[in-house]
Amino acid sequence: MTKREDGKETRWRLLNAACEVFAKKGYRDAKVADICKQAGANVSAVNYYFKNKASLYAETWRHAFQQFEEPAFSKLAGASPQERLREYILTLMKNFTTKGRLGHSSRLYLMELVNPTGLVQNDWRELIAPQRRKLHDIIREIIGRKADYQSVLFCELSIVNQCRTLLTIKHKDLEYLLDQSLGPELIKRLADHIADFSLAGIKAVGKRRG
Amino acid sequence: MTKREDGKETRWRLLNAACEVFAKKGYRDAKVADICKQAGANVSAVNYYFKNKASLYAETWRHAFQQFEEPAFSKLAGASPQERLREYILTLMKNFTTKGRLGHSSRLYLMELVNPTGLVQNDWRELIAPQRRKLHDIIREIIGRKADYQSVLFCELSIVNQCRTLLTIKHKDLEYLLDQSLGPELIKRLADHIADFSLAGIKAVGKRRG
Amino acid sequence: MTKREDGKETRWRLLNAACEVFAKKGYRDAKVADICKQAGANVSAVNYYFKNKASLYAETWRHAFQQFEEPAFSKLAGASPQERLREYILTLMKNFTTKGRLGHSSRLYLMELVNPTGLVQNDWRELIAPQRRKLHDIIREIIGRKADYQSVLFCELSIVNQCRTLLTIKHKDLEYLLDQSLGPELIKRLADHIADFSLAGIKAVGKRRG
Amino acid sequence: MTKREDGKETRWRLLNAACEVFAKKGYRDAKVADICKQAGANVSAVNYYFKNKASLYAETWRHAFQQFEEPAFSKLAGASPQERLREYILTLMKNFTTKGRLGHSSRLYLMELVNPTGLVQNDWRELIAPQRRKLHDIIREIIGRKADYQSVLFCELSIVNQCRTLLTIKHKDLEYLLDQSLGPELIKRLADHIADFSLAGIKAVGKRRG
DNA sequence: AATGAATGAGCCTTCATTCAT
DNA sequence: GATGAATGAAGGCTCATTCAT
Numbered sequence: 001m002t003k004r005e006d007g008k009e010t011r012w013r014l015l016n017a018a019c020e021v022f023a024k025k026g027y028r029d030a031k032v033a034d035i036c037k038q039a040g041a042n043v044s045a046v047n048y049y050f051k052n053k054a055s056l057y058a059e060t061w062r063h064a065f066q067q068f069e070e071p072a073f074s075k076l077a078g079a080s081p082q083e084r085l086r087e088y089i090l091t092l093m094k095n096f097t098t099k100g101r102l103g104h105s106s107r108l109y110l111m112e113l114v115n116p117t118g119l120v121q122n123d124w125r126e127l128i129a130p131q132r133r134k135l136h137d138i139i140r141e142i143i144g145r146k147a148d149y150q151s152v153l154f155c156e157l158s159i160v161n162q163c164r165t166l167l168t169i170k171h172k173d174l175e176y177l178l179d180q181s182l183g184p185e186l187i188k189r190l191a192d193h194i195a196d197f198s199l200a201g202i203k204a205v206g207k208r209r210g
Numbered sequence: 211m212t213k214r215e216d217g218k219e220t221r222w223r224l225l226n227a228a229c230e231v232f233a234k235k236g237y238r239d240a241k242v243a244d245i246c247k248q249a250g251a252n253v254s255a256v257n258y259y260f261k262n263k264a265s266l267y268a269e270t271w272r273h274a275f276q277q278f279e280e281p282a283f284s285k286l287a288g289a290s291p292q293e294r295l296r297e298y299i300l301t302l303m304k305n306f307t308t309k310g311r312l313g314h315s316s317r318l319y320l321m322e323l324v325n326p327t328g329l330v331q332n333d334w335r336e337l338i339a340p341q342r343r344k345l346h347d348i349i350r351e352i353i354g355r356k357a358d359y360q361s362v363l364f365c366e367l368s369i370v371n372q373c374r375t376l377l378t379i380k381h382k383d384l385e386y387l388l389d390q391s392l393g394p395e396l397i398k399r400l401a402d403h404i405a406d407f408s409l410a411g412i413k414a415v416g417k418r419r420g
Numbered sequence: 421m422t423k424r425e426d427g428k429e430t431r432w433r434l435l436n437a438a439c440e441v442f443a444k445k446g447y448r449d450a451k452v453a454d455i456c457k458q459a460g461a462n463v464s465a466v467n468y469y470f471k472n473k474a475s476l477y478a479e480t481w482r483h484a485f486q487q488f489e490e491p492a493f494s495k496l497a498g499a500s501p502q503e504r505l506r507e508y509i510l511t512l513m514k515n516f517t518t519k520g521r522l523g524h525s526s527r528l529y530l531m532e533l534v535n536p537t538g539l540v541q542n543d544w545r546e547l548i549a550p551q552r553r554k555l556h557d558i559i560r561e562i563i564g565r566k567a568d569y570q571s572v573l574f575c576e577l578s579i580v581n582q583c584r585t586l587l588t589i590k591h592k593d594l595e596y597l598l599d600q601s602l603g604p605e606l607i608k609r610l611a612d613h614i615a616d617f618s619l620a621g622i623k624a625v626g627k628r629r630g
Numbered sequence: 631m632t633k634r635e636d637g638k639e640t641r642w643r644l645l646n647a648a649c650e651v652f653a654k655k656g657y658r659d660a661k662v663a664d665i666c667k668q669a670g671a672n673v674s675a676v677n678y679y680f681k682n683k684a685s686l687y688a689e690t691w692r693h694a695f696q697q698f699e700e701p702a703f704s705k706l707a708g709a710s711p712q713e714r715l716r717e718y719i720l721t722l723m724k725n726f727t728t729k730g731r732l733g734h735s736s737r738l739y740l741m742e743l744v745n746p747t748g749l750v751q752n753d754w755r756e757l758i759a760p761q762r763r764k765l766h767d768i769i770r771e772i773i774g775r776k777a778d779y780q781s782v783l784f785c786e787l788s789i790v791n792q793c794r795t796l797l798t799i800k801h802k803d804l805e806y807l808l809d810q811s812l813g814p815e816l817i818k819r820l821a822d823h824i825a826d827f828s829l830a831g832i833k834a835v836g837k838r839r840g
Numbered sequence: 841a842a843t844g845a846a847t848g849a850g851c852c853t854t855c856a857t858t859c860a861t
Numbered sequence: 862g863a864t865g866a867a868t869g870a871a872g873g874c875t876c877a878t879t880c881a882t
Contacts (some may be wrong), residue, residue: 010866026325028238032852036269042868047853049866114378115236116326151385153404157379161371164378168324168371191366192345198415201407208406257878275859282878286855430845439691446745448658452873462847467874469845516632534744535656546682574823577799580790584798588744597783613784613835620834621827628826640863662856677857729869 011049013039016101018060022108026046027057027117054119061112064105065127081141085202086195088135089163093191096166097182110167132156142199143206155202162194221259223249226311226371228270233314237327255328264329271322271330275337291351294362295412296405298345299373303401306376307392320377341364352409355418365412431469433459436506436521443527447477475540477513478622481532484525485547485561501561505622508555509583513589516586517602530587552576562619563626575622582614641679644730645668653737656783657687657747685751691742691750694735695757711771715832716825717794718765719793723821727812740797762786769788773836785832792824 003164017039021030028090032046032053039045079087095106109128112120139155164176171182180186227249231240236328242256242263289297305316319338322330347357350357351363378383381392390396436594437459441450452466452473459465471475477560499507515526559575560567586594591602600606647669651660662676669675680686709717725736739758741751750751770777771784796804801812810816 001217031850036849044853044855044868045866047870053852116380117385150388151403153399155407157375158372158404158407161378162368164374165367165371168378169375170326170328170369178360188362190364192363194368196414196418197365197368197411198407199843200410204406204410205403241875253877254845254879255841258842264879425718451871453871463844464847464874464876468874469846471874474874536800537805567759570808570819571823574820575827577795578792578824578827579794581798582788583792585787585791586796588798589787598780609780610784613781614788614840617828617831618789618836620830624826624830625823663852673856674858674864674866682854793867 010039010041013058014041014045014049015063017206018056018106019064019104022057022060023064023104023111026115027119028115032056037042048134054117057117058119058123061108062123062127063110065123067159081138082084082199083144085138085199086100086157086192088138089198090188090191090197092163093166093187094184094193096163097187107167110164112163114168135159142202147206149203155198155205158201159194159198162198166189217345220249220251220255224251224255224259224266225270225273227251228266228313229274229314229318232267233274233321236321236325237329238325242266244345246250258270259294264327267327268329268333271318272333272337274318275333275384276364292409295348295352295369296402296410298348299369299405299408300398300401302373303376303404306373307397319376320374324374326377336351345369352412361415363400365415368411369404370410372408421453430459430461431464434461434465434469435480438476439484439521439524439528442480443524444532446531446535447539448535452476463557474537477537478539478543481528482543482547483629486527501558502619505558505562505579505619508558508613509579509615509618510608510611512583513586513607513614514543514604516583517607527587529559530584534584534588553561555579559622567626571625575618577627578621579614579618580617638673640669640675644671644675644677644679645693647671648686649694649738650840651689652690653734653741654695656741656745658745658748662686667756675796684747687747688704688749688753690728691738692753692757695753711768712829713769715772715789715829716822718768719825719828720818720821722790722793723796723817723824724814726793727817737797740794744794744798765789769832770820776780781835785828785835788831789824789828792828795820 014035017035019029021038022037024030026036033043034045035056036045036095046053046056050059052195078163092106095102097103098106114126131168136152143151143155166182166187175182178186227245228240231245231248231338234240235244243253245266246253246255256266260269302316303311306320307313307391308316322334345366346362349362349369353361353365376392376397385391388396425581431602434455437455438450441455441458444450446601453463455476456465458539466473470479512526516530517523526530534546553620555576558574559572559579563571586602586607586617595602644665647665650705651665651668655664656661663673663687666673674822676686680689702783722736723833725732726740727733728736742754765786766782769782769789773781773785796812796817805811
């Protein structure tokens with residue numbers, strides 16, 4: 001609450017607030033007034049720091065993704081592709097449901113996937129490229145040496161789209177379906193299911209191709 | 211121009227127009243003015259016939275789904291579960307990309323999945339229940355006698371979420387990724403992939419359980 | 421004050437109000453709120469009838485000019501070019517200072533000349549073409565048979581720019597300069613001066629060329 | 631970058647920047663941010679040095695006019711009034727189109743004429759008085775001994791308003807009308823026309839009076 | 841039964857100005 | 862003496878909804 005702080009302070013708060021609000025409401029439904037309010041800033045702050053809502057969004061997205069990248073998928077560097085896939089999926093799904101900053105980032109990321117705004121197209125591919133490459137490597141290892149690009153791509157889509165479950169299905173519905181609250185345990189079970197399901201799927205694709 | 215016909219006529223045209231516009235733009239981005247224009251009706255027609263936009267949406271959704279149900283999945287009643295699953299997936303994906311009424315309905319349905327409005331919760335479950343039951347049956351047959359409910363549910367989610375690919379990934383991006391335009395052939399290949407992938411996945415789930 | 425009238429009623433009032441406000445303040449400084457207020461309409465009325473401020477302006481301009489054209493310069497069809505020029509100038513200057521509709525129109529017209537908005541470019545030339553042609557004819561007759569286009573054009577500019585005096589010099593300043601109030605009499609004197617001045621000028625141009 | 635120099639330095643740069651921006655955009659469309667940017671100063675500099683935008687404008691106007699006065703009309707002190715009038719007009723019109731400081735000043739001056747802000751009324755008359763006196767003298771000489779004040783005044787208005795042509799008609803339009811680009815040659819021709827036209831005009835006024 | 845006119849709340853954006861250092 | 866951060870009033874536009882017939 002100290003006034004006239006560093007100057008980067010408010011910008012930072014704005015970015016985090018935007019991250020949260022955009023993640024919760026999506027670009028269209030997020031109001032700059034809400035973001036500013038949440039950041040404890042004036043309505044014009046967005047214009048002052050980011051020119052307009054669209055630019056704020058692009059900046060927020062980059063901001064979020066940089067934070068998103070690091071904590072994930074860093075483990076099990078030497079493990080088998082099967083174990084790494086399982087870890088990858090679990091991390092992905094945990095991120096979606098995390099309450100804090102990482103959760104917002106993940107949701108923001110998926111929001112753009114589901115409701116593309118066209119405002120991050122320039123950065124999109126290069127920012128997610130490293131992530132995708134990791135997954136591609138895993139898939140390629142499981143399929144075997146003959147993996148063609150299209151098969152790898154299709155498998156990637158299959159896996160990622162399964163993981164979206166938690167974002168696109170309202171949690172209440174999921175809980176209703178499963179009659180159990182959406183805690184870490186349920187997420188673990190879902191992640192395990194997707195891992196099992198996908199491992200078999202990838203292998204089948206490999207066999208078909210081989 | 212033409213004097214108002216039957217009276218229910220306008221209402222019908224509004225529903226069809228709403229179906230199309232909501233399917234294309236989603237609830238939030240669809241404008242009542244556009245819907246009315248498309249229906250050749252007055253701006254106030256929506257409020258006159260349906261009270262407000264939200265009610266129109268709920269009504270439209272029911273309207274669309276009734277039309278959606280019948281034409282789909284009617285074939286291969288006596289075939290093997292594997293063949294029926296493949297057919298189910300192909301039909302689902304074809305529907306998403308169909309141009310006409312069925313396409314609108316399918317996209318409308320998926321729209322609600324991806325961007326839940328909370329406006330159709332009352333009808334949601336009972337309307338899609340028949341569809342889900344068909345898929346459940348297929349999955350249950352493939353898993354075998356010991357299929358527990360949660361496994362069936364998880365497999366359902368895995369399959370349906372894979373099929374969403376076409377809705378959630380912008381077509382341009384998909385074409386960019388695959389370097390090939392989104393014609394019937396590509397859809398067939400995607401559907402085949404999902405079928406292969408999922409069949410193996412379901413079986414794996416069955417084995418784990420068994 | 422009858423509500424829900426013809427529908428063209430409000431549009432008409434809006435147009436007249438816009439005419440007045442734009443004429444007084446110019447495009448940039450005129451506020452749609454003021455226009456609507458003056459027209460006794462809601463703020464959104466402009467958007468409803470004219471889409472936006474820019475379109476309203478273009479429409480207003482046409483509206484004003486159509487009214488502007490008819491009453492002016494209709495007299496003295498058979499008189500000498502000298503008499504017709506004198507009449508032309510007097511009419512022009514009277515119009516600029518008229519209080520009512522015609523005055524607004526004239527000022528609006530000159531406003532666009534002095535502060536071009538670029539919003540009426542499409543209609544500009546063709547709308548004022550008839551006016552200009554009348555003046556060109558007069559000038560050409562005075563110059564004589566050898567009148568080249570550029571000379572006519574320059575004379576036109578000389579005359580029109582002199583007439584702008586009343587628009588561009590604040591009336592208070594003019595009164596201060598002349599120590600007399602800006603009534604019909606002063607306007608007559610100014611018009612006579614411009615006529616005398618310009619008649620000699622045109623003839624001089626004719627002689628130089630001849 | 632460079633540490634603040636003398637202190638009056640920034641103020642000076644602000645005035646020059648303001649001169650340029652106001653001359654190009656006019657008071658209303660000129661943004662203080664642009665002025666500060668152009669002056670390499672902070673946004674608050676304007677308020678710091680000049681209290682507010684209006685005061686900056688008044689100050690700028692004085693600043694510009696002092697620079698404006700000296701370079702103009704200094705030649706031909708002993709020539710005939712006809713030659714001096716021709717020179718006066720040419721200088722005036724050249725100034726309007728000059729690129730550098732003098733051009734800005736001239737345009738700034740005319741801007742105030744065309745779009746009076748009411749912010750320089752106090753200084754206006756005394757600042758332009760010397761200029762006007764020169765022109766009055768020329769006119770009076772041409773008219774002859776009987777020149778009454780009002781005639782001189784009217785002739786002044788006629789001349790000055792003709793010269794405004796270049797400011798009030800957008801250059802593109804002028805080029806379109808004349809089918810020729812606005813170079814020194816065209817300006818010379820215009821100035822010559824105005825001189826010819828006005829000389830004859832003044833004489834006619836003189837005769838009428840005489 | 842149906843329509844076109846009219847409304848108003850809400851949103852983003854601009855920009856001169858003030859605050860705190 | 863000078864600056865960057867931050868503000869707030871105001872304007873234009875969108876769009877679902879209501880009014881009056």
